Amino acid sequence: MNNQEAVFEKLNLVYDPELDKSVLEMKFIEEVDIHQDTVTVVMRLPTFWCSPNFAFIMAEDIRNRVMELPWVSKVLLNLKDHCSSEEINKGVSEGKSFEEVFSNLANGDLNEVRKTFQIKSFKSRQEHLLRELINFGVDKELLNLTIKDLNSHLAIRDKTVLLRYLTLRSELGFSNHPNDLAFLKHTGERIDPLKLSEHLLEARRTRLSMDFNANHCLGLLETRYQTQISEEEKENKYESCSTTCVQHAIAF
Amino acid sequence: MFKTSNGEEIFVIDGHIAMWDGSPENQLNRHGEEFISCFYDYHKNLSPKEYLWDYEKFRKYTPEDLVKDVIVDGYVDMAIFQPVFLTEFYKKPFGDIEVNAQLVKKHPERFISNGSFDPRDGERGLVYLEYLKETHNIQGIKLYTADWRGASKGYKLTDDWSQRYLEKCLELGIKNIHVHKGPTITPLNRDAFDVADIDQAASLNPDLNFIVEHCGLPRLEDFCWIATQEKNVYAGLSVVMPFIHSRPRYFAEIMSELLYWLDEDRIIFGSDYGIWEPKWLIEKFMAFEFPDDIKQETGTDLTLSIKKKILGENIARLYGIDIEKQKSLLWNNKKASIKV
Numbered sequence: 001m002n003n004q005e006a007v008f009e010k011l012n013l014v015y016d017p018e019l020d021k022s023v024l025e026m027k028f029i030e031e032v033d034i035h036q037d038t039v040t041v042v043m044r045l046p047t048f049w050c051s052p053n054f055a056f057i058m059a060e061d062i063r064n065r066v067m068e069l070p071w072v073s074k075v076l077l078n079l080k081d082h083c084s085s086e087e088i089n090k091g092v093s094e095g096k097s098f099e100e101v102f103s104n105l106a107n108g109d110l111n112e113v114r115k116t117f118q119i120k121s122f123k124s125r126q127e128h129l130l131r132e133l134i135n136f137g138v139d140k141e142l143l144n145l146t147i148k149d150l151n152s153h154l155a156i157r158d159k160t161v162l163l164r165y166l167t168l169r170s171e172l173g174f175s176n177h178p179n180d181l182a183f184l185k186h187t188g189e190r191i192d193p194l195k196l197s198e199h200l201l202e203a204r205r206t207r208l209s210m211d212f213n214a215n216h217c218l219g220l221l222e223t224r225y226q227t228q229i230s231e232e233e234k235e236n237k238y239e240s241c242s243t244t245c246v247q248h249a250i251a252f
Numbered sequence: 253m254f255k256t257s258n259g260e261e262i263f264v265i266d267g268h269i270a271m272w273d274g275s276p277e278n279q280l281n282r283h284g285e286e287f288i289s290c291f292y293d294y295h296k297n298l299s300p301k302e303y304l305w306d307y308e309k310f311r312k313y314t315p316e317d318l319v320k321d322v323i324v325d326g327y328v329d330m331a332i333f334q335p336v337f338l339t340e341f342y343k344k345p346f347g348d349i350e351v352n353a354q355l356v357k358k359h360p361e362r363f364i365s366n367g368s369f370d371p372r373d374g375e376r377g378l379v380y381l382e383y384l385k386e387t388h389n390i391q392g393i394k395l396y397t398a399d400w401r402g403a404s405k406g407y408k409l410t411d412d413w414s415q416r417y418l419e420k421c422l423e424l425g426i427k428n429i430h431v432h433k434g435p436t437i438t439p440l441n442r443d444a445f446d447v448a449d450i451d452q453a454a455s456l457n458p459d460l461n462f463i464v465e466h467c468g469l470p471r472l473e474d475f476c477w478i479a480t481q482e483k484n485v486y487a488g489l490s491v492v493m494p495f496i497h498s499r500p501r502y503f504a505e506i507m508s509e510l511l512y513w514l515d516e517d518r519i520i521f522g523s524d525y526g527i528w529e530p531k532w533l534i535e536k537f538m539a540f541e542f543p544d545d546i547k548q549e550t551g552t553d554l555t556l557s558i559k560k561k562i563l564g565e566n567i568a569r570l571y572g573i574d575i576e577k578q579k580s581l582l583w584n585n586k587k588a589s590i591k592v
Contacts, residue, residue: 018470047293048286083286201550205473205509212495212502213470219297219498 003071007032007039010065017057017117019214020124026218027227028058030080037073039066044080046220052084052102057110059092119186120206122172125165126183127203132156143191148178253583254327254534254563256556261583262538263575265564266331266530268430268465268490268522269322270347271355275312283400284341295527298494303529313526315355323362326523326530329564329582330573332364334394334430334465334522340401353388361581364571366392366430371413372401378420385424391571392428393421394465397449409453418457427460428570429453433475434466434491447475454482461570463520466491472506476513486570487514489562490522493533496540504542504554511552520567534563 001009011032014023023029023043031042041062045055063075077092079085084102091101098110129150133142136155145153147166156162166176172186185191191199221227254262274288292310309317322328333356335347352365367384369377384390398406407414409431421429433447447468454462465488468475479485487510495503510519521537523530540554547553568575 047290049290083283202473205476208502208505208509209470209472212472212499212506215499215502216297216470216495220293223293223297 003034003069004032006069007034007041007066010068011041011062013065014058014061015121016054016214016217017114017121018051018054018210019217020117020121020210021214023058023062026214027221027225030225037071038076039072039074040076040078041066042078042080044221044225045082046217046224048081048083050082052082052088053098053110053113055079055082055084056088056092056098056101057114059088060098063092063095118168118172120210122165122168122186123203124207124210125161125168127200127207128161129156129165130183130200130203132161143181143183143193143196145182146178147176147180147182150182151178253329254538256538260556262560263564263568263579264328264330264530264534265521265567265571265573266322266326266328266523266525267463267520267567268334268488269318269331269525270334270336271313271315271318271352272336272347272526273312273342273344273351274310274346278312278342278344278346280341280343284338284346287338287341287346291527294491298498299528300497300532303532305526310526315351318355318525319359321529321531322523322525323359326525327534328523328530329578330362330364331525332366332392332567332571334366334392335368336394336396336399336432337368337370338396338399340399347394349384349388356388361578364391366390366394366428367426368394368396369417370399370401371407371411371417372404374413377417381417381420381424381426385426390426392430393426394430394432396432398432409449414453415456418453418460422457422459428463429460430463430465430488432466433464433468433471447471447478450475450485451478451482454478454485458484460484461486463488463570465522467506467510469506472509476509479514479518485514486518486520486566488520488522490524491527493521493523493537494528496533496536500540501543503540504546507554508542508546508550508552511554511558512550516558516561517566519562520570521563537563 008024011029012022012024015021016023016026016028019026028043028045029041030044033040043059043062059077059079063077066072066075075093077089079088082088087101130142133145133153133155138145138155150156150162170176174180174184174188181190183191185199254264256262274284274291276285279285288311292307295310296304322331333347333349333352335345335349335352338346349365349367352363356363356365365388367381367388367390369381371377373380395409397408400406409418418429421427431450433450447464450462450464461484462482463486464475464479467487467489469492475487479487492503492506495506523533538559542552542554564575
């Protein structure tokens, strides 16, 4: 893997917190420039007014993820055409926090916001897996499946979704031991089998909000920057967060 | 009036239209251009090709355009102006209540003019509210909680001053509070992602109606929770409607959620004209059916009687419009018919 590919692999781990899609899937990354140990990431968003807090979260995550590469010593962020471009670019490139950058406008820190959206993403990713299993015909044993079962289950055709679910589980503090139950509420309690359909409906609503917004944002970005994509590609993008998509993103 | 294929005539009220001026002459600074250009992106992204406007018309259309697009071609019997001032971006208000008033004066049986307030105006804003009631006899208010005011990038309905304004509305008999809770824009983290302030405002003011424009999207699930608890909270479909064209399945999913949680009496049609024309929205809506799996999963359906409620009956109740009376006035009376 060359340096460029390594950076894209890291960028694919950065999510729009509100959409639960990576910044590559959302086409938010316009350009990556590498000069020795300095990486410049050019980023763009669907509107001039996109919420600065979400923009900041993504910008900060980009810096932190790319900095994980051992050969990188500096990440310069260039968010273009945004109402807070100047503050965010300067702040993130200098390693400042959201509160320092927006001290006059923000109250409370961003961790709460992050947590709220981690829980939403957790529900949404879990719902995706549960539905694949139900559609496959899994019935009574659904809520007794373990992590090990999931890893080898024929119903889970797309391992990316599973990987994303497991990553988020550990970020929320759950262990991913092979014998652990695969499906729990975000609070750690077991899901009551009698209330499974209610649980699924609630999760569906969360997933729906995120998907709807992702569609909306991608459409706006296309209109704003003429990043046309084919209908076929669009289908792939929203049917699943597939590996094709990741590969495509890495290739562009 | 929309006529179904078997001849039934449906009375239509558009709950969300605007007459705006986003032209370069009216722009105060670069944000004025950025704002209208962002609206135009919405328009381009979600409109069918044959309904795309050129940018010049989009930035500033005429009252004649509006009457033609909404009333003459758009099946709309009555429409409600929801003005947004944006005085930090534009010289004259972007949506100007005085301009709307001229259209109301010309066609009083067709248009209803709402006002707006900004709680950051303090005492003088309360006086302005009295002026709006006395001069324009407004029955409703459009609030834009993300509007800028100096260093402030927005306000919340839970702020003390907001509550004072809401009490003043009740005192003046202004009962319909339309609040923009849509796709995320500024302000910052204090308000950017939730519709939660509706919850408290609706509980504290049970005699006011809160119409949440754009259903709080993308925070639909938060909105549904609040609306389930607070019976004076309504779903305004502006911005939701155009997805019927580009993403019909998502549209069905959202409508089914709203029907499941809010019931059919609290969902209100709005085109968001001039971003989208009511003509194609209403045609597609009347022809729309839920996919079978969505009907099964949520136990909801978009029947003709529900469509009629959404297109007019629900908001008629809020604004005290007697539909039968209006029908005979507008449909049978030659004087009230509009020619362009």
